[in-house]
Amino acid sequence: MPVITINGPIGAGNIEVGQLISERLQIDYVDRMVFAEAAKLAGAPVGAMIAKEQKVVSFRDKLGRFLQDVLERSAASGISGEAYFGRGMEMLPAETYEELARDPSSPNQRLNDTGFIEATTSVVKRLAESGNVVIIGRGSNMILQNVPGVVHIGLVAPPDVRSATVLAREHFTQPEADSYVKELEEARVTFYRKFFKVTPSDPNLYHMILNMGVLTHQNAADMICHTVGDI
Amino acid sequence: MIPKITLETVSREDIERINLWLEDGEISDSWYGLDGDGNAVHIGYSPSHLMSDADLPTLEGIQNSSRRIFSLYSNDQGHIGEGQLVIEWALQEAQLFILIGRKDLWHHHYGTSALISLLDEAFRNLQLHRVWVDVPDYNVHALTMFNHIGFVLEGHMRSTHKKNQSWYDSSAMGLLQDEYPRRRARVMES
Numbered sequence: 001m002p003v004i005t006i007n008g009p010i011g012a013g014n015i016e017v018g019q020l021i022s023e024r025l026q027i028d029y030v031d032r033m034v035f036a037e038a039a040k041l042a043g044a045p046v047g048a049m050i051a052k053e054q055k056v057v058s059f060r061d062k063l064g065r066f067l068q069d070v071l072e073r074s075a076a077s078g079i080s081g082e083a084y085f086g087r088g089m090e091m092l093p094a095e096t097y098e099e100l101a102r103d104p105s106s107p108n109q110r111l112n113d114t115g116f117i118e119a120t121t122s123v124v125k126r127l128a129e130s131g132n133v134v135i136i137g138r139g140s141n142m143i144l145q146n147v148p149g150v151v152h153i154g155l156v157a158p159p160d161v162r163s164a165t166v167l168a169r170e171h172f173t174q175p176e177a178d179s180y181v182k183e184l185e186e187a188r189v190t191f192y193r194k195f196f197k198v199t200p201s202d203p204n205l206y207h208m209i210l211n212m213g214v215l216t217h218q219n220a221a222d223m224i225c226h227t228v229g230d231i
Numbered sequence: 232m233i234p235k236i237t238l239e240t241v242s243r244e245d246i247e248r249i250n251l252w253l254e255d256g257e258i259s260d261s262w263y264g265l266d267g268d269g270n271a272v273h274i275g276y277s278p279s280h281l282m283s284d285a286d287l288p289t290l291e292g293i294q295n296s297s298r299r300i301f302s303l304y305s306n307d308q309g310h311i312g313e314g315q316l317v318i319e320w321a322l323q324e325a326q327l328f329i330l331i332g333r334k335d336l337w338h339h340h341y342g343t344s345a346l347i348s349l350l351d352e353a354f355r356n357l358q359l360h361r362v363w364v365d366v367p368d369y370n371v372h373a374l375t376m377f378n379h380i381g382f383v384l385e386g387h388m389r390s391t392h393k394k395n396q397s398w399y400d401s402s403a404m405g406l407l408q409d410e411y412p413r414r415r416a417r418v419m420e421s
Contacts, residue, residue, distance in 0.1 A: 015384065019384065019387070026389070027389075028386065028387060028388050028389055029384070029387040030385075030386045031383070031384060031385050031386060032383060032385040033385040033386030033403055036361075036363065036385055036386075036403070036405065039322055040322065043321060044322070045322050045323040045324065045360045045361065046322070046360065046361045046405070046407070047323075047360045047361070047407065047408075047409075050407070132389075169381070170381075170413050170414070170417070171413040171414060171416045171417035171420070172413070
């Protein structure tokens with residue numbers, strides 16, 4: 001009853017390789033469904049779960065972009081001294097203010113983080129106990145790090161390969177895709193550091209790391225299925 | 232050119248047509264098959280029972296804030312099918328069901344257009360955060376359509392759907408509110 005986790009940056013082929021493995025080994029494939037199920041346990045929308053994985057960088061970037069806009073508008077309007085807060089102020093989401101105002105170690109924040117990680121852990125462990133599943137991301141390799149028999153796979157790929165994958169999936173321009181890939185990778189690193197105190201690219205976290213810049217999805221699935229059979 | 236589909240209130244005549252469409256084996260087979268009594272399975276209510284039993288509640292009685300049922304109308308073909316949003320308000324999400332009963336219109340973008348209308352309703356009007364579907368593997372056309380719109384495969388589970396005494400795998404696919412505009416634009420452009 002194989003249990004496999006696959007982790008890698010967005011666009012590295014986690015989805016495609018995971019689906020091939022699921023088909024070949026005739027096992028379940030679970031991706032964002034982890035958060036969909038965890039959301040039910042936590043009583044929160046899926047977006048609240050996803051935000052825990054992705055929001056740190058995006059909020060910081062939104063704030064950075066906002067402040068840059070303010071300074072540029074101030075310079076353009078010739079105002080010296082005070083920054084010009086014109087149109088665009090409303091674009092900064094209200095929750096960003098709350099985030100900035102809130103002490104990150106407040107009981108409310110701790111509870112939110114605790115609820116998030118407890119729900120996610122519960123779903124991932126339940127999936128692993130049922131067996132016959134390939135789980136994509138969501139910290140599954142860390143949650144199941146010490147569970148015997150679980151095989152952890154890491155995928156890496158150069159930025160241009162990841163951007164191309166995202167470009168095929170989304171209505172992006174090339175610069176938007178490049179930026180999206182970069183932002184989500186920073187968010188993934190932040191997520192792992194925050195919740196698991198590790199760096200996701202650390203090879204010690206995986207049985208095997210595959211370079212998707214030089215392998216096809218089929219190659220990767222072949223190698224993983226072979227490894228799983230041996231283990 | 233993508234046909235225009237509007238969401239309308241379900242009338243008794245619409246239910247009669249749904250009932251007729253589901254009597255077609257090809258349509259009911261691509262949907263949820265037959266129940267133990269040999270009647271075509273429908274989601275949320277039974278069109279055949281609703282038509283034949285005056286004591287059953289009307290469709291107004293079946294619909295509520297958590298189950299929105301719409302008739303799908305095309306500007307050039309009239310009534311073509313039915314869509315449903317089964318909403319979990321606490322989680323701001325809905326499970327979506329769609330049936331195109333006019334099989335002569337299959338593969339002519341009517342399903343895609345109807346799906347976009349339902350997603351517009353869910354994300355723009357109802358301000359839901361996530362819409363998801365659970366599609367049995369045998370419904371390849373539906374899987375292709377949801378994939379084309381940009382639904383993300385969230386999970387693929389074994390033996391989740393029973394149809395005509397056999398079990399089938401299914402794919403759970405989801406789309407988030409903030410993903411929708413980009414993917415809608417891509418579909419409309421293509």
